[in-house]
Amino acid sequence: MMENSIAWILLFPLFGAVLSSLLGMANRKVCWPIGVLSALGAFVAGIMTLIRVIDSPDHMVVYLFGGWTLDSFPRGVGIEFRADLLAILITLIVLGVGLCVAIYSKLPVKEETPGKEHFFYPLFLLQITGLAGICLTGDAFNLYVLIEVAALTGYGLIAMGSKRAAAATFNYVILGTIGASLYLLGVGYLYIKTGTLNMVGINEFIGATEGLKESSTMQVAFVLICLGILIKMAFFPLHAWLPNAYCHAPTATSCLLAPLVTKVMIYVMIRMVLTVFGVDFSFESTLWSSVLPWLVVIAIVSAAVMALAQREIKRMLTYLIVAEVGYMVGGVWIYNYYGMVGSIFHIISDACMTLCLFLGAGLILRKCKTTRFDGLRGLFSKMPLTMTGFFVGGFSIIGLPPTCGFFSKWYLITGAMVAECWEYMVALLFSTMVMVVLFFRLIERIHLAVNESGENLGKGHGDLGLTKEQTRFSEGPLTMLVPLLSAAAVVLAIGIYNQEFVNLIEIFLDPFDLPGEPLIK
Amino acid sequence: MFEDVSIFLNELFLERLNYVIYVVLLLIGLHAMIAKNNFIKKLIGMSIFQTAIILFYVSIGVKEGATIPIYLPEHDPHGEQAYATGGPEALTVEQVTSYANPLPHVLMLTAIVVGVATLGLALALCQKIYQGYGTVEEDELMAKLEKEDASSRKPKTHPAGKSSSKPEVSSRARRSGTNSVGKTTAPQAKKSSGTRKTKAPVKKATRKSDQKKGDSK
Numbered sequence: 001m002m003e004n005s006i007a008w009i010l011l012f013p014l015f016g017a018v019l020s021s022l023l024g025m026a027n028r029k030v031c032w033p034i035g036v037l038s039a040l041g042a043f044v045a046g047i048m049t050l051i052r053v054i055d056s057p058d059h060m061v062v063y064l065f066g067g068w069t070l071d072s073f074p075r076g077v078g079i080e081f082r083a084d085l086l087a088i089l090i091t092l093i094v095l096g097v098g099l100c101v102a103i104y105s106k107l108p109v110k111e112e113t114p115g116k117e118h119f120f121y122p123l124f125l126l127q128i129t130g131l132a133g134i135c136l137t138g139d140a141f142n143l144y145v146l147i148e149v150a151a152l153t154g155y156g157l158i159a160m161g162s163k164r165a166a167a168a169t170f171n172y173v174i175l176g177t178i179g180a181s182l183y184l185l186g187v188g189y190l191y192i193k194t195g196t197l198n199m200v201g202i203n204e205f206i207g208a209t210e211g212l213k214e215s216s217t218m219q220v221a222f223v224l225i226c227l228g229i230l231i232k233m234a235f236f237p238l239h240a241w242l243p244n245a246y247c248h249a250p251t252a253t254s255c256l257l258a259p260l261v262t263k264v265m266i267y268v269m270i271r272m273v274l275t276v277f278g279v280d281f282s283f284e285s286t287l288w289s290s291v292l293p294w295l296v297v298i299a300i301v302s303a304a305v306m307a308l309a310q311r312e313i314k315r316m317l318t319y320l321i322v323a324e325v326g327y328m329v330g331g332v333w334i335y336n337y338y339g340m341v342g343s344i345f346h347i348i349s350d351a352c353m354t355l356c357l358f359l360g361a362g363l364i365l366r367k368c369k370t371t372r373f374d375g376l377r378g379l380f381s382k383m384p385l386t387m388t389g390f391f392v393g394g395f396s397i398i399g400l401p402p403t404c405g406f407f408s409k410w411y412l413i414t415g416a417m418v419a420e421c422w423e424y425m426v427a428l429l430f431s432t433m434v435m436v437v438l439f440f441r442l443i444e445r446i447h448l449a450v451n452e453s454g455e456n457l458g459k460g461h462g463d464l465g466l467t468k469e470q471t472r473f474s475e476g477p478l479t480m481l482v483p484l485l486s487a488a489a490v491v492l493a494i495g496i497y498n499q500e501f502v503n504l505i506e507i508f509l510d511p512f513d514l515p516g517e518p519l520i521k
Numbered sequence: 522m523f524e525d526v527s528i529f530l531n532e533l534f535l536e537r538l539n540y541v542i543y544v545v546l547l548l549i550g551l552h553a554m555i556a557k558n559n560f561i562k563k564l565i566g567m568s569i570f571q572t573a574i575i576l577f578y579v580s581i582g583v584k585e586g587a588t589i590p591i592y593l594p595e596h597d598p599h600g601e602q603a604y605a606t607g608g609p610e611a612l613t614v615e616q617v618t619s620y621a622n623p624l625p626h627v628l629m630l631t632a633i634v635v636g637v638a639t640l641g642l643a644l645a646l647c648q649k650i651y652q653g654y655g656t657v658e659e660d661e662l663m664a665k666l667e668k669e670d671a672s673s674r675k676p677k678t679h680p681a682g683k684s685s686s687k688p689e690v691s692s693r694a695r696r697s698g699t700n701s702v703g704k705t706t707a708p709q710a711k712k713s714s715g716t717r718k719t720k721a722p723v724k725k726a727t728r729k730s731d732q733k734k735g736d737s738k
Contacts, residue, residue: 144632152638156642159646163652166646166649167654170643170646173642174563174643177639178554188625191581197624
C-alpha cells in the first residue's frame with residue numbers, strides 16, 4: 001500500500017467511478033457513499049504520499065508504471081509519475097476539495113438533477129482522477145490525455161444542469177478543444193526536437209544539446225503550449241467560456257470545477273516553465289516574460305471591473321476567478337523568486353477560498369432560490385454559520401491578515417517590488433480594493449436594510465424591515481454546512497501555518513535558481 | 522537567387538508537402554470553429570482541426586524505406602538464433618534504422634479516441650440545445666438567450682426558477698404547431714392515444730422542417 005500510494009491516488013476514484021456507475025444503475029442511493037469513500041481513500045493515499053515525499057532525501061517519489069526503466073538518454077519509453085513537493089501539494093488540494101464537495105453534493109445532486117446520481121458520481125470521480133493525474137504525471141503526452149479526461153468529464157458535469165448550461169458548455173467544448181489541441185501540437189514540436197516525451201528527459205536534452213535554446217522549433221513549441229494552457233486556464237482575453245459555464249452548472253459541479261480546473265492549469269504552466277523548458281529558456285530565450293506582465297495587468301483590472309458590474313453572487317465569483325488567474329500568471333512571469341512562491345502559495349489558498357465561496361453560494365441558492373443581490377436581505381440572522389463561512393472566503397479573497405489570501409498576496413506583492421514590476425503591483429492593489437468594495441457591498445446587503453438604490457427600509461438601528469418569519473434562524477443541512485465550515489477552517493489554518501507551506505515551496509524551488517534573494521532572512 | 526527560390530519551393534511542396542497541408546487544414550478547422558454560425562459546422566471544423574494534428578504527428582513518424590515495427594525475419598530475436606544465444610538480444614543501431622518509429626502513431630490512436638469522445642459529447646450537447654431552444658444557429662440562440670435574460674430580470678421573484686418560463690411557452694407553442702402539421706401529414710397518428718406515439722410524428726415533422734431549412738440554404 002505504502003510504496004504504491006501514488007497509484008492508489010488515481011485508482012480509488014477510477015474504480016469508484018466504475019463501481020458507482022454499475023451499482024448506481026440498480027440503486028441510486030449507493031452512489032453518494034461510494035463517491036465519498038473513494039474520495040476519502042484517495043485523500044488518505046495523498047497524505048501518505050506527502051509524508052513519503054517529505055521523508056525521502058531528495059523530496060521526490062517516482063513511480064514507474066508497468067516497470068519500464070528510464071535509464072537511457074534521452075529518457076526512454078514508459079510513463080512515469082513523479083511526486084515532488086509542488087505536485088503533491090497541488091494534488092492534496094485537489095483531493096481535499098474533491099472530498100469536501102463529495103460530502104456536500106448529497107442534497108444538491110438529489111434536488112437539482114434527480115435520478116441522475118449514477119451519471120453524476122462517475123463523472124465527478126473521473127474529474128478528480130483527471131485533475132490529480134495532471135498534477136502527478138511526469139510525461140508530456142500523458143498530461144494531454146489527463147487534461148482531456150478532466151475536460152470531457154467537466155463538460156458532462158456542467159451540461160447536466162439546465163438547458164442554458166448546455167448552450168454554455170458548447171462554447172466551453174469548442175474553446176477547451178482548441179486549447180488542448182494547441183498543447184498537443186506543442187508537444188509534437190518538442191518531440192521532434194528532443195525525441196522523448198518524459199518531462200525531465202526533455203529538460204535534460206535541452207540542457208545537454210548545443211543551440212537548441214535558439215531553435216525556432218522550440219520557440220514554436222513553447223508558444224503553442226503556453227497558448228493552449230492559457231486558454232484552458234481562462235486567462236483574461238481567452239476567458240469567454242468560463243463565466244457562463246460555471247454560472248449555469250449545477251451547484252455541486254461548480255463547487256468542484258471552480259476551485260480546481262483553473263488552478264491545476266496554472267500548475268501545468270509552472271511545471272512547463274520550471275521542469276520541462278527550464279528557467280533559462282522560458283524567461284530568457286523567449287519574449288513572454290516581457291509581454292505577459294502587461295497582459296496580466298490588463299487581465300486583472302478588466303476582470304475586477306467586470307466582477308464589479310455583476311448583480312449576482314455566482315456570476316461575480318466567476319469573474320473573481322478570472323482575476324485570480326491573472327494574479328497567479330503574473331506571479332510566475334515577473335521572473336522572481338518571491339513571485340513564484342506567491343504564485344504557488346496562491347494556487348493553494350485560492351483553491352480553498354474559492355471553494356468556501358462557492359459552497360456558501362450553493363447554500364444561499366438553496367435557501368433563497370436566488371443568488372441575486374437584492375434577494376439576500378437579512379440573510380445573516382437567518383443562516384449565520386453559512387454567512388460566516390462565506391465571508392471567511394470573501395475576506396481571504398480581499399486578503400485580510402489571518403486568512404491565507406493575505407499571505408499569498410503578500411508574497412506576490414513582495415515579488416513585484418523586488419522585480420520592480422510596478423504595473424503588476426498597482427494592478428494587484430487596484431483589484432484588492434475592488435474586492436473590498438465587492439464584499440463589503442454584499443455585507444451591507446446582508447446585514448443592513450438598504451435596497452438597491454441605497455434607501456433604508458428598516459425603522460432604525462438593527463431593524464431590517466423584515467418580518468420575524470423572514471429572519472427566523474434556519475440553517476442549511478449538515479452535509480452541506482460541515483464542508484463549508486471545514487473549508488473556512490482550512491482557509492484560516494493555512495493562513496496561520498503559512499510558514500510551513502512556504503517552507504515546503506522553498507524546498508521545491510531551491511534547485512531552480514530564480515533571481516531575487518531574500519530581503520530579510 | 523533563383524536557385525535559392527527553387528530549393529525553397531522544392532522543400533516546401535515536395536519534401537514537406539504534408540506539413541504544408543497540415544497547416545492549411547489546421548487553419549481551415551480553426552476558422553470554421555470560430556467564424557461559423559452553425560453549431561454542426563463548428564463541430565465539422567473541430568474534427569478537421571484535430572485531424573490536422575493527427576496528420577502532423579503521423580508525418581513525424583514517417584521514414585522512407587522503413588517497415589512496420591515488427592521484427593524482420595533476418596533479425597530473428599525469438600527464432601533459432603535466440604535459442605542459440607540464450608534469449609532475445611537488443612537490436613544493433615544499423616538494424617534499428619530499418620523500422621519506422623511507432624510512437625507517434627500510438628500517440629495518435631489515443632488522440633483519435635479523445636477526438637471521438639469530444640465529438641460525441643458535443644453532438645449530444647447540440648441535441649440538448651436544439652431540444653431546449655429549437656435552433657442550432659449561434660445568432661438565433663444568442664437572441665433567445667438575451668430574451669430569456671431580459672424576462673428573468675424584470676420580475677422581482679426568483680429569476681433562477683422563472684428564467685425558463687417564457688421561452689418554454691413559445692417552444693411549446695411551436696411544438697403544438699408542428700404537432701398539427703404532423704397529424705395532417707400522418708393520419709394514422711390520430712388513432713394513437715399514448716404520449717409516446719404522438720411524439721413520433723412531431724419528430725418526423727421537425728426533421729422535415731430541418732431538411733427544408735437545409736435545402737433552402
